[in-house]
Amino acid sequence: MSESEIECANPLFLKWVNEWYQDACRRNAKTQFTLKKALKSLQRYPLRIENAQEAMQLEGIGQGIADRLAKKLASWQKENGIVVPQQQEEQTEGTGNNVANPKRRTPRMYVPRYRTGAFALLIGLYKAHCLYGQDYYVPRSELIPLCEQYTDTPFHVAGSSTGRGGNSVQHTAWSGIKTLESKSLVERQSGVKFCITEEGLRIAEKVVELLRTRNELPDEDNRVFTEYESRNDQESDAISNEFSDRLELASEGSLSGLSESSKFDRPLMRPLLNRAPSSSARASSNGFSRQSSLADIADIELADLILYPKADYDIILIVDSREVHSPADRALIQKELEDHGVHTEIRPLTVGDYLWIARTKATSANRHLPDIVLDYVVERKRMDDLCASIKDGRYREQHSRIHGTGFTNVFYVVEGTNPEAVSRLGENAVNTALSRIQVHHGFHLKRPPTYEATLRLLRQTTGVLQATLGDVYAIPNQFVGQKEFAQTKKSIRSRFPNSSLAMSFEAYDVVSNKSGTLCVGEIYLRMLMTMRGVSADKALTIARRHQTLEQLLKALKAQSGRKELEEIVVDGTCRKIGPALAKRIAEFWTLDAFD
Template sequence: MTTEEESECANPLFLKWINQWYEEARASNNKTQYTLKKALTSLQRYPLPIANPQDTTQLQGIGQGIANKLAKKLASWRKENGIAEPAAESTIAPGNASVEASTSSSSRPKAQRLYVPRYRSGAFALLIGLFKTYCLYGPDYFIPKNELISLCEPYTDTPFHVSGSASYGGGPGYSQHTAWSGMKTLEAKSLAERQGGVKFCITEDGVDIAKKVFEVLRSRNELSEEDKQMLMQFTSRQQQQQQATSPLSSDIAEFTDSNGLAQKSMAGESIRPHVIPASRTSSAASFSRQSSAASFSRQSSAGVGIEQAELTCYPAGSYDIVLVIDNREVHSSADRALIERELENEGTKVEIRPLTVGDYLWIARAKSSSTYKHFPDIVLDYVVERKRMDDLCASIRDGRYREQHSRIHASGFTNVFYVVEGNDPDAVSRLGEAAVNSALSRVQIHHGFHLKRPQTFEATLRLLKQISETLQDSLADIYAIPDHLIGHRGFSELKKSLQLQFPHLSLAMTFDAYDVVSNKSASLSVGEIYLRMLMTLRGVSADKALSIGSRYQTVQQLIDVLESEDGAKTIGELNINGTCRKIGPALAKKLDQFWTADSFDTT
């Protein structure tokens, strides 16, 4: 389980411990692994924080034995961290704080003194560099060490490297007394965190302190003009974002089922520019891009008419095809670079980047010798989602299967290769052969993806190489939709509309635009949050959530009808969009209990 999965869970400590027990059971082939796997899945999907371990017994797969182990583990964890035991209380209800938050205010004998790095020290400069990264690329971007250092150097009197060192990346030239030592201090104070030992990101606590430091530097006129402009743009985006996130009200205008999620336009909303730096670009160049980054509208632009001259065009012969591999896509933990190395040995141009949708995609990059070398990378209309059979079965059980398909459709890709690698009879038998076959059929018939069933990893590599060669040989002029027309929602409709306007062209988008339309951590509309709340209840699919949401467009409307006489019966009689089927009395009863009862039985 990744750190990202733990951080997204409402109960990261419990998830971490159960995952450890699951891995131990799996390693020893103990039968308890199946129970622990079920407990792990249900805890991952549970959206509310739980303070009392005994309350976890209401989740599927967690019995009294696991709950008791969690209670002992939590007591030990509190003792190690000097946290007093809180008064016993149940937290299976909305609005309660997390385990950490429930004890933080009462357990410590006195408030800790706020840490601020010494002026122009290494930690001071690193905090500024991390905050600049946060402003430029968003809260979830982990910046490589060498790029971070270049953002920090103007703000410290201590060098980051010893004279004569080959690079900033470490090695013999580094001394423990360089400015980089400040990173250990920031991590110890929980102001920064690292990923894989080589990339770094600021924490929420770090952002709060960095804002104060930036204000002091600005008042003393010690910020560069570039940094002043960046801070102004960041502040402006925050203000726009606050204005856009109004309370749940009549803002929900309409629901459509094009992507399996609610789509709506809210007047005045805009999404902040989001720039992902290419690995080939220097940090200084990446930093300067902020001043010229395009704005992306959150409103749907379907139906917008433009001239062909407004499209970004790469003429045939002016670009190279590069295969981009998601940085989490590895063949084995023992050799993480195997995929990249094998493809490069076959003559395929490869680059590693974080991908928000898909495991592999292809970009057109202008040749360094062409007159278009200043143009951005263009994401072609081809993407690959690769899964091993056991991973496919797991994704069907925990809901990732459905969510990933929705995001692929929302990203506008029309040439999707769904690669299911190998076979796993045990995983198939546990889920059910009929369920697996049904899922594979839906991939082809319902979603329109190209299903590929290579039996080995080597066969998958041959497929990727073949697609790369075909694209390099067959594509002519490439056209990309302008960034200013692209928003987080409505892109699929926009692309279809423009494709009808230019039927003789194959339309693509820039990599920055791809990141905006496919980023699942981007700001959600009120309507999308409402539908996701509905879908947290087992049995409520995207189609059913849309049917309920289109009839009762706010939470209050739904609760009002459920609390009325025969409310559950009214919900049960609703038709599911586009079908003759109804929500049904059983699911309506669960919805009634979920939204109106004081407690909810998850079993």
């Protein structure tokens, strides 16, 4: 069993899913994509799962994988002589009555009846999956327009029937969503948002293929489904085994927006300047490599790193701008920190709420060197924030990003108690999460009662760093990539265990920025939403009509393009884009230059 399986809260499930994933990769089976998501979900899930059906709450685990896990678990329990209470009761009853348990029939795969509400909703959810990605939860107002043409039952105008006792029962096509939920084909979020599950995806693909053979698939939808299938085929051809060759996987993604002229990218380093640049270093024109060559790291010497002598730098505490909600907050920070000799700055931080940087003194000979981020970061949460983040999944995502930045000294501050929030989530769940913060993630858990106590903790920590931190060695940008930086830093630290390592603030932004993994469609939507008056629903409506920026520009440059944009009805409403907003959009995207 691997180290990751031992640390996982559910090591057996992780081990079995890993084996199935490896086998699917070797056979190049399409199930590898589903199993890959299931594997990542199990690795990140912080709580213990008692049975296979409970695992279906995780992304990537549908009824099919849950059944396989249940069979594997039953076999493992039998081999190890483990009898769970329910099994023991069944065995006792079977022995006492001398009646053999009847053989269970394998349940048939559920397929919604042709042109019912469930049938239409399943196709609409599949279309949303194809258009916006696997993690997109589509609101009801956006889902209904995707479904209406596939059912004979209206979604909004109810027909009445008589139920028991002569009561009138209203039925619409939307009632099918409950059927899909009961069959675990759809997941619900925040009450009114929905996403197709892996099991639902498998059935929807078969339904769409059947409609295609019967020539009942509209041309526009057929194009959407065909493009999605084509993208999946390309991914299947290009995918590599993540566990056997993680460095190759780390070459995915791109980095942008970094200064080419940074002096930090060209340090005076004797051995590295004498060596020819690696292929990974040549691949990036901004000084940041997409992946780090282990051969280069193995050859690194301490002189290759950039030295910040203790006497040449000051330590500054950086406060995330989101922590400062009002002038009163700023005054409190200044009173508690700056009055005690702690230099502070307020900046937007992509990971963590507080961190420390080293800045060379103006009198130093190294004053040209940029700020570097020290190996210390603080993530602060009130108890109600912690409970909410566990519930909506931000808890796992934030921890993953902290680990990705390579910080080894992480202070996880949970402020206050809030018994009401704890009781809503469950005391056992909260205690398990707090334990995993320390044991599994290796963070330093702190429990100050108030925000003022948190600021005192920051002041004390700053004082300790100023007193004990010596020379600091910064990792050159050419060894900083968006993928696998934590592993790179770990490899360098193993070579120089007694040295303090850091990275430039520019590099910190690269390895921690969430937007580095945005797909083209998400960037397109964000571009639309930067304009005043373009809300999320309007951006989605425009993107559905013109699915790429190129299509939008082509339409706007046509003579009738602006008029067509005015008449577009926003999904789920009776409102149109309108002439004022259409004019603003057209002028913004078609002007040759701005004043």
